[in-house]
Amino acid sequence: MTHAIAPADFDSTLAAQRAVSRLSVTRLTLTNFRNYAHARLEPGLAPVVLTGANGAGKTNVLEALSFLSPGSGLRRARLGDISRRDLGDVLGCPWAVAAIVDDGQVPVQLGTGLENLHASKRQVHVDGMAERALASLSQHFAAHWLTPQMDRLFLDGSQERRRFLDRLVFSFDPAHAGRITAYTHAMRERAKLLGEGKFDDAWLSALEDTMATRGMAVAAARLDVAQRLAAVCENMVGPFPASRLVIDGLAEQGLTHRPALEVEDQLRSALKTSRARDAEAGCVGGGIKGRLPHQSDLLVTHAVKDMEAEQCSTGEQKMLLVGLVLAAAGLSARDEGRMPVLLLDEVAAHLDVKHREALFAQVVNLGCQTWFTGTDAGLFASLKGRAQFYEVDAGSVVQVD
Ligand SMILES: Nc1ncnc2c1ncn2[C@@H]1O[C@H](COP(=O)(O)OP(=O)(O)OP(=O)(O)O)[C@@H](O)[C@H]1O
Numbered sequence: 457m458t459h460a461i462a463p464a465d466f467d468s469t470l471a472a473q474r475a476v477s478r479l480s481v482t483r484l485t486l487t488n489f490r491n492y493a494h495a496r497l498e499p500g501l502a503p504v505v506l507t508g509a510n511g512a513g514k515t516n517v518l519e520a521l522s523f524l525s526p527g528s529g530l531r532r533a534r535l536g537d538i539s540r541r542d543l544g545d546v547l548g549c550p551w552a553v554a555a556i557v558d559d560g561q562v563p564v565q566l567g568t569g570l571e572n573l574h575a576s577k578r579q580v581h582v583d584g585m586a587e588r589a590l591a592s593l594s595q596h597f598a599a600h601w602l603t604p605q606m607d608r609l610f611l612d613g614s615q616e617r618r619r620f621l622d623r624l625v626f627s628f629d630p631a632h633a634g635r636i637t638a639y640t641h642a643m644r645e646r647a648k649l650l651g652e653g654k655f656d657d658a659w660l661s662a663l664e665d666t667m668a669t670r671g672m673a674v675a676a677a678r679l680d681v682a683q684r685l686a687a688v689c690e691n692m693v694g695p696f697p698a699s700r701l702v703i704d705g706l707a708e709q710g711l712t713h714r715p716a717l718e719v720e721d722q723l724r725s726a727l728k729t730s731r732a733r734d735a736e737a738g739c740v741g742g743g744i745k746g747r748l749p750h751q752s753d754l755l756v757t758h759a760v761k762d763m764e765a766e767q768c769s770t771g772e773q774k775m776l777l778v779g780l781v782l783a784a785a786g787l788s789a790r791d792e793g794r795m796p797v798l799l800l801d802e803v804a805a806h807l808d809v810k811h812r813e814a815l816f817a818q819v820v821n822l823g824c825q826t827w828f829t830g831t832d833a834g835l836f837a838s839l840k841g842r843a844q845f846y847e848v849d850a851g852s853v854v855q856v857d
Pocket residue numbers: 489490491492508509510511512513514515516517537538539540541542548831848
């Protein structure tokens with residue numbers, strides 16, 4: 457059952473619940489970043505429109521922005537591939553992204569990049585001070601994004617949907633990354649032992665205990681965000697369809713109707729009983745009925761049509777994704793009091809005129825700094841006077857009226 461409220465009500469409800477600070481990148485500087493030797497943009501809070509030919513460097517700008525949050529960016533690229541290379545130049549120069557992020561109160565300077573071409577980790581600076589953990593970025597910046605690669609999210613295997621969900625969870629709960637790392641590390645150690653035929657019960661039990669406790673924490677965080685997101689979806693208006701979300705996972709499903717400790721024990725004993733089968737099959741949880749936390753899937757249903765997302769049309773799937781991203785922004789505003797930045801790569805071109813205009817109206821109304829890209833500037837004509845336009849051409853970005 458969906459309850460529609462007017463967009464203005466949605467916004468004022470958020471504002472009434474808590475003063476919402478709107479994040480915006482007011483200066484972005486790229487150095488040796490992919491096809492940019494040097495580029496600088498100084499936008500305001502209004503939507504930013506980047507247009508230019510294929511290969512001009514539009515997505516690269518969004519990727520640079522995505523590096524202002526923890527993680528491996530919207531392309532999940534290898535860090536070394538980002539450093540700018542000239543023709544015939546094999547190594548390139550180490551890349552850097554610097555930004556001023558304004559939350560309407562105190563602007564903060566964020567910087568990230570590689571110290572040298574062989575660095576395996578990117579550096580992070582906040583107001584000129586080096587930070588040890590990437591996670592510290594999430595105190596100052598948050599972004600949600602949609603890319604053309606995500607168009608197959610509902611059609612391909614569960615891995616991408618799980619990543620999509622986990623990225624949403626990270627944005628609300630930065631500790632989520634550490635839980636997944638601990639779970640995955642224990643899982644790999646266990647697989648290695650089993651692969652080598654080392655059935656050391658104490659050792660395996662310790663690893664399975666880590667998998668069970670960390671896996672439960674992962675599942676609980678996913679469930680929490682999915683439930684809160686679904687609640688925001690229910691109150692969304694406009695033409696972007698609300699989604700119903702279900703997580704298909706042993707722990708996530710168990711947690712919805714049983715005490716956490718009971719589900720954790722179930723995971724532990726399931727892992728123990730599947731040792732022989734896992735050793736034989738060379739996989740994890742092969743003999744377990746249900747999906748372990750590293751196999752969980754996010755099932756999305758078009759709420760109004762009561763139709764699984766994968767059965768919806770290509771355009772409807774795109775609209776479901778846009779709806780989810782808008783809901784995620786609404787959730788950040790509602791629960792964290794901050795409106796994140798949205799990075800919408802090639803989204804406008806895939807929407808019909810009614811939905812495109814509705815999206816423009818919605819981001820302007822929500823007041824979130826939204827970065828749009830497209831090859832056709834005409835698609836954004838109706839944003840004139842409400843957005844900032846940049847032309848991107850072979851590694852240069854120029855603001856146009
Ligand atoms: N490390 C690098 N050094 C130099 N150039 C790079 C590097 N990595 C990627 N590029 C180039 O950056 C260019 C711009 O890429 P980008 O994906 O941003 O283009 P785009 O404007 O989004 O194009 P499209 O409209 O096709 O999506 C590409 O031509 C690509 O080859």
